[in-house]
Amino acid sequence: xxSWSVDTxxxxxxxxLPPGRAARWWVGSTLxxxxxxxxxxxxxxxxxxxxxxxxxxxxLQRQAGRVVAAVFSAGADTWRRDRERARVLVTETFxxxxxxxxxxxxxxxxxxxxxxxxxxxxxxxxxxxxxxVLVVQVTVTPTAGEPTARDTTVSADFAxxxxxxLLDALDELR
Numbered sequence: 001x002x003s004w005s006v007d008t009x010x011x012x013x014x015x016x017l018p019p020g021r022a023a024r025w026w027v028g029s030t031l032x033x034x035x036x037x038x039x040x041x042x043x044x045x046x047x048x049x050x051x052x053x054x055x056x057x058x059x060l061q062r063q064a065g066r067v068v069a070a071v072f073s074a075g076a077d078t079w080r081r082d083r084e085r086a087r088v089l090v091t092e093t094f095x096x097x098x099x100x101x102x103x104x105x106x107x108x109x110x111x112x113x114x115x116x117x118x119x120x121x122x123x124x125x126x127x128x129x130x131x132x133v134l135v136v137q138v139t140v141t142p143t144a145g146e147p148t149a150r151d152t153t154v155s156a157d158f159a160x161x162x163x164x165x166l167l168d169a170l171d172e173l174r
Contacts, residue, residue, distance in 0.1 A: 056125040060158060063165045064132040065117030068156055071167050075112040076143070079105065091159050091168045114139045118151065128160045133173070 067089050074082035083102050087095060095102065119135040134154050141147040157169040 056127075056130060056160070057122045060122050060125055060130045060132060060165050061120055064122070064130075064156060064158065065120045065134060065136075067158070067165060067167050068134055068136065068154070068170070069115045069117055072115040072138075073113060074106065076106045076110065089166055091161070091166045094166075094168055094170075109142050109144070110140060111143045112139075112141045114141070123155075129168075130158045130160070130165065132156050132158065 071086040071089050074086075083104075086102055090098070090102070116137045116139065117134050118137055121133045123131040123133055125131075132155075134156060135151060136154065137149055137151050139147050139149040153173040155171045155173055156167060158165040159168045160166075
């Protein structure tokens with residue numbers, strides 16, 4: 001075992017590093033700083049999409065039920081205006097596939113159709129697309145007689161356009 005005196009330690013600390021050792025020290029220090037910096041940058045880049053996805057989920061959670069209800073709810077007295085509002089809340093793809101239904105007159109004997117979201121669950125959100133599963137109560141009020149209501153579950157695909165989620169597709173699950 002080597003005994004170190006204060007003088008020996010002081011001399012070693014004050015002595016210059018040999019040329020080979022100094023170069024290795026600088027290279028090692030530089031690599032350590034670069035590694036730390038790259039880990040920091042990578043963590044920031046990794047967190048940004050996660051934060052964006054979390055924000056997208058919350059945004060779709062808030063908007064999905066309102067959009068689906070507005071697209072599929074209509075009253076006989078305001079049918080045209082309701083259908084115009086619905087066309088603003090759907091993508092061109094959805095309008096191309098369901099355009100005839102969005103432009104049609106109210107069905108005979110129907111006073112109103114109301115889609116009331118009960119639960120909304122966001123399944124997936126990417127940058128500009130998302131999918132949600134909704135449980136809605138569909139109430140049809142005839143011009144004569146009592147309204148009928150039924151619960152149904154739908155899967156709805158959305159596309160984000162200028163910060164607003166638009167309905168892109170809808171499939172009834174049950």
